[in-house]
Amino acid sequence: MTLFDLTLTQFASFLAGGLVVVAALYMLRLRRRTVLVSFALLWRRVIRDRPATSLLERLRRLLSFLLQVAFVTLLLLAIARPRVASDVERERRFVIVLDASAAMQATNDAGRTRLDEAKDLARRLVGRLGETDRAMIVRAGLTPEPVTAFEADRDTLVRAIDELRADDCRSDLDESVAFARRLIPGNASRIFVFTHQPTSDEAVVWCRVGAPRDNVAITRFAARPALESPGEYELLFEVRNFAMTDADVRLRIETAGENPVLVEERPMRLVPGGSVSEVVRSMVREDVRLRARLTAKDGAANRDGLALDDEAFTLVRAPRVIRVTVVGAENRFLASVLDSDPLIERHEAGEVVIFNRSAPRGHPVRSIHIGLDATSSPVRTSGVVRDAFVDKLAGDHPVMRFVGKLGDLNIAESRALVAEPGDVVLASCAGTPVMLARERDGRRMVVFGFDLARSDLVLRVAFPKIFRNALSWLVSGDTVPESATHVAGETIDIEGERFTPRRVGFVELGGRALAVNMSDPDVSNLRAQPPAKHLPELQLAGSRQSVGRELWPWLVAAAVLLTFFEWISYHRRWTV
Amino acid sequence: MTTGRKPQDDVLFDEDFLKKLEYLFIVSKKVFAGQLRAERRGKKVGSGIEFADHRDYTPGDDFRYIDWNIYGRMKKLLLRLFEEEEDLTIYLMLDASKSMTMGRPSKFDYARRVVAALAYIGLANLDRVNIIPFADGLKPQLTPKRGKGQIFRVFEFLGAARAGGETNIETSFRNFVHQTRRTGLVAVVSDFFDPHGYERGLKLLRHHRFETFAVMVCDPVEARPGIKGDLRLLDTETGEERLATVSPAVLRSYEEAFEEYCRHLEDFCTTIQAGFIRTLTSMPFEELVLQVFRQGKFLK
Numbered sequence: 001m002t003l004f005d006l007t008l009t010q011f012a013s014f015l016a017g018g019l020v021v022v023a024a025l026y027m028l029r030l031r032r033r034t035v036l037v038s039f040a041l042l043w044r045r046v047i048r049d050r051p052a053t054s055l056l057e058r059l060r061r062l063l064s065f066l067l068q069v070a071f072v073t074l075l076l077l078a079i080a081r082p083r084v085a086s087d088v089e090r091e092r093r094f095v096i097v098l099d100a101s102a103a104m105q106a107t108n109d110a111g112r113t114r115l116d117e118a119k120d121l122a123r124r125l126v127g128r129l130g131e132t133d134r135a136m137i138v139r140a141g142l143t144p145e146p147v148t149a150f151e152a153d154r155d156t157l158v159r160a161i162d163e164l165r166a167d168d169c170r171s172d173l174d175e176s177v178a179f180a181r182r183l184i185p186g187n188a189s190r191i192f193v194f195t196h197q198p199t200s201d202e203a204v205v206w207c208r209v210g211a212p213r214d215n216v217a218i219t220r221f222a223a224r225p226a227l228e229s230p231g232e233y234e235l236l237f238e239v240r241n242f243a244m245t246d247a248d249v250r251l252r253i254e255t256a257g258e259n260p261v262l263v264e265e266r267p268m269r270l271v272p273g274g275s276v277s278e279v280v281r282s283m284v285r286e287d288v289r290l291r292a293r294l295t296a297k298d299g300a301a302n303r304d305g306l307a308l309d310d311e312a313f314t315l316v317r318a319p320r321v322i323r324v325t326v327v328g329a330e331n332r333f334l335a336s337v338l339d340s341d342p343l344i345e346r347h348e349a350g351e352v353v354i355f356n357r358s359a360p361r362g363h364p365v366r367s368i369h370i371g372l373d374a375t376s377s378p379v380r381t382s383g384v385v386r387d388a389f390v391d392k393l394a395g396d397h398p399v400m401r402f403v404g405k406l407g408d409l410n411i412a413e414s415r416a417l418v419a420e421p422g423d424v425v426l427a428s429c430a431g432t433p434v435m436l437a438r439e440r441d442g443r444r445m446v447v448f449g450f451d452l453a454r455s456d457l458v459l460r461v462a463f464p465k466i467f468r469n470a471l472s473w474l475v476s477g478d479t480v481p482e483s484a485t486h487v488a489g490e491t492i493d494i495e496g497e498r499f500t501p502r503r504v505g506f507v508e509l510g511g512r513a514l515a516v517n518m519s520d521p522d523v524s525n526l527r528a529q530p531p532a533k534h535l536p537e538l539q540l541a542g543s544r545q546s547v548g549r550e551l552w553p554w555l556v557a558a559a560v561l562l563t564f565f566e567w568i569s570y571h572r573r574w575t576v
Numbered sequence: 577m578t579t580g581r582k583p584q585d586d587v588l589f590d591e592d593f594l595k596k597l598e599y600l601f602i603v604s605k606k607v608f609a610g611q612l613r614a615e616r617r618g619k620k621v622g623s624g625i626e627f628a629d630h631r632d633y634t635p636g637d638d639f640r641y642i643d644w645n646i647y648g649r650m651k652k653l654l655l656r657l658f659e660e661e662e663d664l665t666i667y668l669m670l671d672a673s674k675s676m677t678m679g680r681p682s683k684f685d686y687a688r689r690v691v692a693a694l695a696y697i698g699l700a701n702l703d704r705v706n707i708i709p710f711a712d713g714l715k716p717q718l719t720p721k722r723g724k725g726q727i728f729r730v731f732e733f734l735g736a737a738r739a740g741g742e743t744n745i746e747t748s749f750r751n752f753v754h755q756t757r758r759t760g761l762v763a764v765v766s767d768f769f770d771p772h773g774y775e776r777g778l779k780l781l782r783h784h785r786f787e788t789f790a791v792m793v794c795d796p797v798e799a800r801p802g803i804k805g806d807l808r809l810l811d812t813e814t815g816e817e818r819l820a821t822v823s824p825a826v827l828r829s830y831e832e833a834f835e836e837y838c839r840h841l842e843d844f845c846t847t848i849q850a851g852f853i854r855t856l857t858s859m860p861f862e863e864l865v866l867q868v869f870r871q872g873k874f875l876k
Contacts, residue, residue, distance in 0.1 A: 038798055040811035
């Protein structure tokens with residue numbers, strides 16, 4: 001016999017203490033019930049008063065005393081959780097890894113998800129654990145997440161399994177398996193991985209769920225401002241058929257919200273493995289949230305293997321109108337650029353000041369300086385460059401983005417600018433800076449070392465783009481709005497804050513709205529599925545499935561029976 | 577009619593009770609026809625009409641009662657004695673000690689009803705009825721009454737009677753015989769739980785030529801207590817405490833002792849030629865009264 005929760009010494013001590021308490025309670029002076037009698041003389045004749053203080057008298061109700069002793073003993077034994085020694089083995093530890101990737105949301109023909117199947121198998125596994133076994137549930141998401149400690153309580157484990165939900169993104173199963181192996185080093189066979197994914201570590205036990213299914217998915221959905229058409233945006237969508245048969249579906253794009261407005265609707269027929277990818281363009285006046293929804297041809301819900309990829313989200317931000325003040329000589333080309341762009345507005349007190357061949361006045365926060373002379377230049381110059389060709393551009397700077405090479409840009413004469421630490425040389429001729437961008441003390445400026453009239457820049461297609469980029473950078477730092485559409489599971493850096501969305505839809509982060517989509521063809525392709533491997537084939541590593549019954553329930557039952565017996569004995573007045 | 581009785585006494589002696597009394601009276605007339613008379617003779621020998629006996633002449637006797645015929649034949653002076661007719665006096669001794677309050681209904685209530693019934697029969701027979709409560713001595717008593725019309729006075733008296741004090745039959749009866757000149761029938765309604773003993777008291781009655789009839793009233797719980805366990809027994813009269821562990825064996829012993837006590841009282845009454853009847857308060861009082869009649873001691 002082994003006592004799990006008490007040592008033999010502890011058990012003996014507690015039992016002795018319990019018996020002392022019981023005996024002491026029985027030694028207490030009995031509080032007698034008073035009964036009025038008519039004629040005590042009669043009682044005096046038949047009663048020989050025995051002294052109530054004698055030990056024998058106090059233990060007179062021996063039966064009751066023995067019942068209490070037996071009750072205390074049984075209770076202590078139950079607390080000690082005794083077990084037959086041959087049934088006992090060392091505590092074993094198991095790790096149950098449940099894949100929580102988006103693909104686990106794929107359903108079978110009966111409408112049950114792979115995660116449901118995995119949970120069923122995991123629950124069965126928990127039910128087969130021995131009484132002394134302990135198991136940990138690990139959720140394999142983007143990172144391994146232990147959702148329980150090593151628990152012996154099956155209810156706790158099953159509850160944790162029940163509450164587990166899948167993400168809308170991929171999972172890093174390998175990392176979770178590695179995590180599990182670190183938890184129980186040398187016991188890989190006690191790691192059970194429930195997933196749809198193929199085997200990556202043969203040492204652990206893989207329990208694969210799910211079966212190949214047809215699926216049609218929105219694999220791309222994004223919006224951006226039309227680069228060449230300010231005020232418009234481009235909407236990109238891609239739908240792919242991962243089924244073995246043709247798919248007739250309908251893509252419906254509408255604004256998100258309580259009163260959706262239809263933006264685009266496309267019926268399409270997709271061959272097996274085929275896809276449709278299109279870009280549509282539309283005007284935008286304000287920020288708008290868009291939702292794409294894939295339905296059956298008749299508009300009913302799409303009954304494919306994964307509902308998650310039948311929806312996608314994006315949002316379009318309305319471009320900002322920039323107010324500009326021009327100081328100095330008027331330039332026709334510059335005026336054309338400013339006047340033709342609907343997102344640029346001339347203003348007497350503009351937020352951006354363009355000094356064209358004019359000495360700067362004051363210290364504007366954002367400014368463009370064109371055609372400098374040595375006395376009025378906001379940056380230091382070192383002479384003049386003549387008949388120069390631009391041979392180097394800072395193409396990765398926002399001002400020069402989407403501009404092209406400008407390799408043959410001819411400049412009749414330009415001031416040779418001196419770049420200071422922190423300055424970005426936007427264009428240079430044989431190493432001499434002729435354009436630069438400066439950001440210092442919260443002020444930004446773009447400097448053209450040459451007069452527009454003394455170069456052929458104004459004749460270039462890139463000229464309006466450079467100005468547009470320059471204005472945008474000066475105002476917000478970038479000419480192209482940051483992408484507002486992201487993939488679930490990817491890390492987003494917003495002003496230093498890193499965030500990894502795990503659900504598709506619209507999220508608010510740092511006061512900014514973001515759209516999150518699954519957009520993962522590998523996840524949507526439910527045909528790429530290794531055959532399932534079910535639990536009956538599995539063996540709990542180590543030894544037998546059970547380590548025998550504990551005796552404590554029987555002991556408690558016996559104690560309860562004793563209380564019943566004492567109850568009866570009291571009412572039958574055997575013990576009083 | 578306003579009697580000034582308390583509410584509980586109204587319940588004790590209600591209309592139903594009165595009907596039962598009338599029923600008892602009628603039954604007693606039928607059952608004991610020929611024995612009952614409106615007037616019954618006492619034992620007193622005096623100046624009546626009916627010849628009773630002779631006795632020797634002693635100087636001072638009235639010459640008119642000398643039997644001169646005897647003298648003519650036997651030359652001996654004998655005086656003729658006549659039985660003097662007088663009313664029968666019934667003394668109803670009611671135990672009003674504290675022990676009579678035991679039981680449900682209490683023995684005292686039961687005894688009061690029995691006394692009331694006996695008093696009614698007596699009054700209806702034109703006997704002189706006295707009701708004398710006692711405990712450790714005599715308590716205020718109801719002066720002799722006669723005639724059925726007095727029954728409400730009896731009710732009123734019994735209704736006002738209260739039980740209390742220890743029982744001392746000897747003292748009570750000694751006082752009774754000393755203050756009572758006229759002999760008669762004494763019916764003692766009591767539980768006879770007297771730690772000093774009842775024998776001397778009953779003997780006193782017989783010694784003073786009272787026809788004695790003992791009615792022992794017991795509560796069923798007294799006969800079979802049905803108590804068990806560790807108890808503190810408290811005597812309701814004396815306050816005497818006794819710690820006892822009442823086991824089934826002890827209980828049996830008590831029941832035997834109680835039976836022995838009752839039997840002893842009955843034997844003693846037989847010895848002194850007194851009537852005796854034992855009843856439990858669970859028995860209807862009218863049945864008890866009829867049993868009393870059948871004993872023949874109370875009604876002759």
